[in-house]
Amino acid sequence: MSEFLNLLAAGLTSGAIYGIFGACLAVWFRVCNVLNLAVGDFAMLGAIGTAELAQTDHFPFVLAIAATLASVGLVAWIFDRLVLHYAFDRGAGGHGIVSVFFYTFGLSLILEGAARAIFSTDVYGAPAIWSGPALTIADFHVQRAGVLVIALAIVSGLVLWAYLRFTVSGRAASACGESVLGSRIVGIDSALFRRRIFVGTAMLAALFGIVESPLTGFTYQSGPTISLIGVVAAGFAAFRRPGRAVAAGLVIGVAEAMLGGYVSTSYNDVLLYAVLFGIIILRPEVLGLTAEPA
Amino acid sequence: MPVNPVPASAGALEIESVSVSYGKFVAVESVTLSVAAGECVAVIGPNGHGKSSMVTAVAGLVRRGGRVRVFGETLPAGSPGAAVRAGLVLVPERRHLYPELTTRDNIMLGSYSRTRRLWARQAWEDVSWVLDMFPELGRLLEQKAGTLSGGQQQMVALARAMAAKPRILLLDEPCLGLAEAVARRVYDWLRVMAETDMTILLVEENPVHALLVADRAVRMYKGLVEQPGVAA
Numbered sequence: 001m002s003e004f005l006n007l008l009a010a011g012l013t014s015g016a017i018y019g020i021f022g023a024c025l026a027v028w029f030r031v032c033n034v035l036n037l038a039v040g041d042f043a044m045l046g047a048i049g050t051a052e053l054a055q056t057d058h059f060p061f062v063l064a065i066a067a068t069l070a071s072v073g074l075v076a077w078i079f080d081r082l083v084l085h086y087a088f089d090r091g092a093g094g095h096g097i098v099s100v101f102f103y104t105f106g107l108s109l110i111l112e113g114a115a116r117a118i119f120s121t122d123v124y125g126a127p128a129i130w131s132g133p134a135l136t137i138a139d140f141h142v143q144r145a146g147v148l149v150i151a152l153a154i155v156s157g158l159v160l161w162a163y164l165r166f167t168v169s170g171r172a173a174s175a176c177g178e179s180v181l182g183s184r185i186v187g188i189d190s191a192l193f194r195r196r197i198f199v200g201t202a203m204l205a206a207l208f209g210i211v212e213s214p215l216t217g218f219t220y221q222s223g224p225t226i227s228l229i230g231v232v233a234a235g236f237a238a239f240r241r242p243g244r245a246v247a248a249g250l251v252i253g254v255a256e257a258m259l260g261g262y263v264s265t266s267y268n269d270v271l272l273y274a275v276l277f278g279i280i281i282l283r284p285e286v287l288g289l290t291a292e293p294a
Numbered sequence: 295m296p297v298n299p300v301p302a303s304a305g306a307l308e309i310e311s312v313s314v315s316y317g318k319f320v321a322v323e324s325v326t327l328s329v330a331a332g333e334c335v336a337v338i339g340p341n342g343h344g345k346s347s348m349v350t351a352v353a354g355l356v357r358r359g360g361r362v363r364v365f366g367e368t369l370p371a372g373s374p375g376a377a378v379r380a381g382l383v384l385v386p387e388r389r390h391l392y393p394e395l396t397t398r399d400n401i402m403l404g405s406y407s408r409t410r411r412l413w414a415r416q417a418w419e420d421v422s423w424v425l426d427m428f429p430e431l432g433r434l435l436e437q438k439a440g441t442l443s444g445g446q447q448q449m450v451a452l453a454r455a456m457a458a459k460p461r462i463l464l465l466d467e468p469c470l471g472l473a474e475a476v477a478r479r480v481y482d483w484l485r486v487m488a489e490t491d492m493t494i495l496l497v498e499e500n501p502v503h504a505l506l507v508a509d510r511a512v513r514m515y516k517g518l519v520e521q522p523g524v525a526a
Contacts, residue, residue: 168417171399172406175392182390184355186458187378187407240394 002139007261008254013146013215015253016153020208021226022233022245023157024201029239030164030177032088032194037104039205040226041111045072046206047213048115048220051124061127065210069203076202079107080195089191108223115220123217126210145214152211153246156204161243173197177240232272235279306331306493307352307382307462312360314347321347323517324360327495329462331365334494336508337519338501344517345497346387349464352495353377353384364462378407381461387470387497389451393440397431400439400450404457421457427486428453445476452483462493469503481506 024039046068053064083103130144164170175183176190183190209218229252236248252275256268305328314322322344329335337345351358354374362369364380377384383404391400402418411417425432428449434442439450448468455463468484469477481503488494488507498504504511513520 166414168402168406168409168411168414171395171403171414174395175399175403178392178394179390181355181386182392183403184374185353185378185384185386185390186403186454187375188403189375 003261005140007257009140009142009146011254011257012150012250013143013253014256015250016150016246017208017212017216017226017249018229018233018252019246019249020153020156021205021230022235022237022249023153023160023242024205025227025230025234026237026239026242026245027160027164027173028194028197028201029234030242031173031197032084032190033177035101035104035231035234035239036198036201037101037227037231038107038111038223039201039230040228041108041115041223042072042076042202042205043209043212043226044115044218044220044223045075045111046209047126047218047222048119048124049206050126050210051213051218052119054127064126065207068210069206072206073199073203075111076199077195080198083107084194084198085191088194108227112220112223119220121219123219125213125217128214129211143215145211148211149208149215152208153249156208157243157246161241164242174240228276229272232275232279235276305329306333306365307495308361308363309348309352310361310363312348312351312358312362314344314351314356314358320517322351322358325514325517325519327512327519329493329495331493332491333510334488334496334508336496336498336501336504336511337514338498338504338511339514339520341499343514345499345514346466348514349384349466349495349497350386353382353464355384355386375407378458381459382464383455383458383460383462384464385451385455385466385468387466389447391439391447391450391454394438396436397439397442397450398435401431401453401457404454405459408458424453424456427456428483443476444472445479448472448476448480449483452480452487456487460492462495463487465494465496465498467497467499469498469500477503 021039021043025036028034028036049068049071050064053059053067054061059067087103128145130148132144134141134143135147164174172183172188173193175186175188176193180190233249233252234245236252237244252272256271259267259271307329309325309327312322312325313320325344325348327335327337337348339345347356350356352362354369354372354377356372358371364377364382367380369380369382370376392403395403398418399414401424402414402421405417405421409417409420411420430446431449431453434446439447442450452468465484469480472480484494484496484507494507496504496508501511
């Protein structure tokens, strides 16, 4: 029983990581029908930036977090102004599959290169926000950082779900993804929604990277893997439902932990990619692999 | 003393020398048109001669030259938000609803620029009076707009526009793609709207449809208003 509970705790922790990045992907896809393949790189910047500022430059921890989050938000804002604005508001560049994948894939490569140039190839971990030994109940152990990760994922998922479901602003954000022209004729500024949510989810991903990094560590190459598992979790939620993406991430994480614990960890990646293939075959439209909706 | 006095001769909607180009192609050459308060003017003419380009430019959706004034207030070019806030609301060709959102959300978002509510429920309460005009929508409120029939979707598009409480309504081909019987119903609704004090500029390829509601009609041909003043 204790083995099951410990596997469950580990699965929920990794599942929360999948889920939150899935939620970040889903909420932005809902607004502009583009996958943010740089979301993992924003998490990487958050983790490495905070670790560098706090441990090497000896910034106070809270200041290091604030400075890193502000920097990540600024990077996202600049990218929106320099690339997304021209691609989507001025009608420049390609659309369809090009916009779905390659704008943010390019950003991912740039951020990875920049992180390698600015930092090093070492493994970084930001200081733990909630430090101390693992919490233990009977034979059940869970890291404090893991508890924070799970709590942050659930709270973020609930907040995003409530925003989209109950607020006029959330409905307006959804309308932007449904019809840009339809949203503009009622006075909704689709570019402003796209920018705000891109910057907001970049900062949320960075915050999650900071909270998660004491558990897993980050290198400059961590971003694409995180983005990929986010894509899988978001795919379960049709790329449009952040609350469901968090739930899907938790399920994938637990399934992966159980598979690793009772069968073999060798099958973890198989499970992840099998899910991805399942999405491509069963719901190809959400990956932009069929004709765009009218 | 008003800050921006409206000239006595000014119409509710003043379109002055409006032009629209797509690259080298001139879709609207230089259109000047005035619509009086409470008047319904139809812009008729064959497809591809600039009617829709003109009306979408007036609504701020495409770049334009020239000037557009709404009750004396000059609208900035290319700003649909400013147009909506000034009371100028477009029902576009092919409706452009939000197919995955419910009928209720589609209508509610019509008031987005007007009410600025935080909660969707409050915003809906502000616009639920629209159902008095379109009672059939009452049973469709929780249905996704993309699953509605063409006629129902047009009704939602009109209801969404009415939720903005427009002073001037721009209608672009409201019956495009609809069966004749459904088109007649759409024009029944438009007649009800025209009987209020609302100012309407209607773009319609079919003059028979247009003259069901319009006080007068002008014809657009090759990007120009050709014959103003045709009596209905």
